[in-house]
Amino acid sequence: MFIAQVVGDVVATHRHGELGGRKLLLVRRESLDGELEGSEVIALDVIGVGVGERVLVVQEGGAARSLFQSPKIPAQAVVVGVVDSVDLGSGVEGVEGVEGVLGGRRS
Incomplete structure (x- = not known):
């Protein structure tokens, strides 16, 4: 994610017939400092967002199959x-930032 x-x-x-009329979006990953990085990815939109919005993307085929109940x-x-x-x-005392948790990497 x-x-x-x-x-x-x-x-x-x-x-493909399974895609039906579902909206396709071009999304680009954001770094922790908000900069765009990497290549664009085509993603299915299940919530109705538009260009310029910050979104949460799941990139794993099993999630798509589960959400749409379609193998x-x-x-x-x-x-x-x-x-x-x-x-x-x-x-915040006792809370490690995401940078420390991920060791400077994004997954």
């Missing part, structure tokens, strides 16, 4: 939430 920004819509007039859906990434804020816990 990762935080991303919606950077565009994907229009596909011919698509044949050809999707690996799904937008599952809108990110309102991120609190890294810095300055």
